[in-house]
Amino acid sequence: SSQKYFATAGTSLPQTIRQLLARPESSQPLHPVEVSGWVKSVRRQKNVTFAVISDGSWAPGMQAVLSNTNIPKNLTNGASVRLGGTLVKSLGAGQAQELRVDTVDVLGDCDPETYPIQKQALSVEYLRENAHLRPRTDAVASMLRLRSELHRAVHGFFEGQDFTHVHTPILTSSDCEGAGETFRVVPNTAQSTLPEGDAQEEFFSKPAYLTVSSQLHLEALASSLSRVYTLSPCFRAERSQTSRHLAEFWMLEAEWAFTRSVDDVCDLVEACLKGVLARITPDSSLPWSDGRLRSLLNAGQYDAWARMTYTDAVAELERHHASSRAFEFEPKWGRSLQSEHERWLSESFIGGPVFVTDYPASLKPFYMRLNDDRKTVACFDLLIPHVGELVGGSLREERLDYLVASMKTHGLDEEEYKWYTDLRRFGSAPHGGFGMGFERLVSWLSGIENVRECIAMPRWAKRMLL
Ligand code: 4AD
Numbered sequence: 001s002s003q004k005y006f007a008t009a010g011t012s013l014p015q016t017i018r019q020l021l022a023r024p025e026s027s028q029p030l031h032p033v034e035v036s037g038w039v040k041s042v043r044r045q046k047n048v049t050f051a052v053i054s055d056g057s058w059a060p061g062m063q064a065v066l067s068n069t070n071i072p073k074n075l076t077n078g079a080s081v082r083l084g085g086t087l088v089k090s091l092g093a094g095q096a097q098e099l100r101v102d103t104v105d106v107l108g109d110c111d112p113e114t115y116p117i118q119k120q121a122l123s124v125e126y127l128r129e130n131a132h133l134r135p136r137t138d139a140v141a142s143m144l145r146l147r148s149e150l151h152r153a154v155h156g157f158f159e160g161q162d163f164t165h166v167h168t169p170i171l172t173s174s175d176c177e178g179a180g181e182t183f184r185v186v187p188n189t190a191q192s193t194l195p196e197g198d199a200q201e202e203f204f205s206k207p208a209y210l211t212v213s214s215q216l217h218l219e220a221l222a223s224s225l226s227r228v229y230t231l232s233p234c235f236r237a238e239r240s241q242t243s244r245h246l247a248e249f250w251m252l253e254a255e256w257a258f259t260r261s262v263d264d265v266c267d268l269v270e271a272c273l274k275g276v277l278a279r280i281t282p283d284s285s286l287p288w289s290d291g292r293l294r295s296l297l298n299a300g301q302y303d304a305w306a307r308m309t310y311t312d313a314v315a316e317l318e319r320h321h322a323s324s325r326a327f328e329f330e331p332k333w334g335r336s337l338q339s340e341h342e343r344w345l346s347e348s349f350i351g352g353p354v355f356v357t358d359y360p361a362s363l364k365p366f367y368m369r370l371n372d373d374r375k376t377v378a379c380f381d382l383l384i385p386h387v388g389e390l391v392g393g394s395l396r397e398e399r400l401d402y403l404v405a406s407m408k409t410h411g412l413d414e415e416e417y418k419w420y421t422d423l424r425r426f427g428s429a430p431h432g433g434f435g436m437g438f439e440r441l442v443s444w445l446s447g448i449e450n451v452r453e454c455i456a457m458p459r460w461a462k463r464m465l466l
Contacts, residue, residue, distance in 0.1 A: 016057035020087065021097060035062060035099055036082045038136065039110075041119070042075060044068070053081065053099075056141050063090065063098040070104060078110030078117060078136070124453065131457050131465050139448075144456060146280075146446055150438070153279035154231060154252055157272050163227040163254065168214035170233065173206055174417065176216050178365050178410055181236040182209035183247075210235035213435055216367070216420055218255035219396060222431055223423050229254035231438065239461055242339075243450040244388055244440060248459040252441075255433030262378040263307070265393045265432045266355045269382060270305050272436075273353075280445070306354040310337075310376065313356050316349055317341050334360055337381075339388055346383040353390075355380045366410040369395035369432075370402055378432075387444045393434025400424040 014034050037055035049071050054061035064083055084103035116130045127134040134140045175182045185208045214230050221228045234251045317331035329338045346354050357380040368377035379394030397403040442454035452458040
């Protein structure tokens with residue numbers, strides 16, 4: 001019968017160290033297991049040798065006990081191995097079980113002299129230079145597991161709110177934020193087989209850029225599906241070299257129709273972050289975030305977060321500056337908040353997350369909804385202690401005449417954005433949304449200070465090693 005041509009359901013993957021250690025101990029005795037991974041350390045004692053093996057599934061790895069007669073010379077740090085043996089109760093402190101090894105296969109040698117990932121503390125800059133190998137450090141591997149867990153938590157939250165997960169284009173014709181930080185995309189003419197004239201032509205017949213934000217496309221999709229979100233890469237030719245900026249980063253963006261006020265958008269952001277926090281298990285495979293997550297969960301993070309208008313924030317900053325001369329940049333209505341101002345607001349004045357709302361229209365992009373005062377827009381930035389701005393969002397201008405006027409003020413070509421204004425011509429609905437930097441979220445939850453350590457292979461100006 002044709003049946004034999006179909007594979008059986010499920011997988012034939014061997015169990016990871018995490019899965020093996022999660023099995024109840026009673027099912028283990030003398031059951032032969034196979035463990036594959038990389039050697040983290042080798043400690044030779046009088047009669048036996050202890051090696052820690054990691055396959056990345058579980059931060060502490062697994063302790064393997066080998067008889068000294070059974071140690072290949074090339075069992076060194078960094079080597080990849082396949083071990084056969086049995087799981088037994090561990091006599092050592094700190095772990096319940098260890099692997100008593102019967103067979104050792106070194107699959108890939110690793111010269112301990114030249115291996116760049118040595119056991120002593122390695123500087124952050126040295127690890128950046130070795131971006132291809134730094135995932136093998138415990139800290140970067142833990143960060144990657146946290147990212148994965150956050151990804152799951154974010155999707156769990158939005159599913160629960162009946163949002164549709166959508167995919168938006170990376171190649172775009174517009175600069176959503178209007179900040180002039182786009183990367184232009186052109187075909188590589190050196191490799192083109194087209195006649196030179198054709199190869200020089202705009203590939204898409206108009207200039208193309210890497211997206212800086214999915215928002216405008218999300219607005220089109222929210223005009224049909226009501227509630228949409230995406231987690232997608234964004235690109236900004238950002239020249240400032242700060243601990244919070246990357247040239248390629250991931251942004252969680254949500255957009256939904258039938259909002260009533262900017263408070264609605266803040267409510268969703270707050271619920272999303274609290275929901276994500278609640279979905280993460282502070283497990284021991286995230287050594288540095290364990291205590292931190294617990295304290296975030298306990299230290300009043302479940303109280304309502306503070307909200308204040310930009311106008312009130314500037315008044316407080318002015319008051320503080322008048323008495324202390326604390327700031328390098330003088331705070332003044334109509335000027336951007338500098339990071340020293342944002343830090344003071346969230347770290348000292350509020351002492352926790354704070355939504356700052358209703359900034360002057362002149363400081364913000366063209367799409368934000370004008371307030372009745374005709375000076376400010378219905379928007380917010382969420383400021384987080386030690387991270388700064390984690391989220392930005394707004395109500396979008398749904399009134400065609402206001403939008404067109406704002407585009408004029410911002411010097412945008414109406415024809416180029418016709419598709420966008422069409423959304424206001426045909427069944428325009430009040431709507432709003434937000435964008436959250438995924439690396440800044442990782443930074444907040446993990447305590448890792450620089451976003452360059454919150455993504456596996458960071459890109460910033462003058463730096464793209466692999
Ligand atoms: O405030 P931004 O520029 O807002 C937007 O792009 C909106 N269109 C989003 C929306 O409403 N759908 O960026 C949103 C967030 C920031 O708060 C920050 O967390 C992150 O994106 N971000 C960056 N993260 C890392 N590197 C950069 N260069 C970033 N620029 C922004």
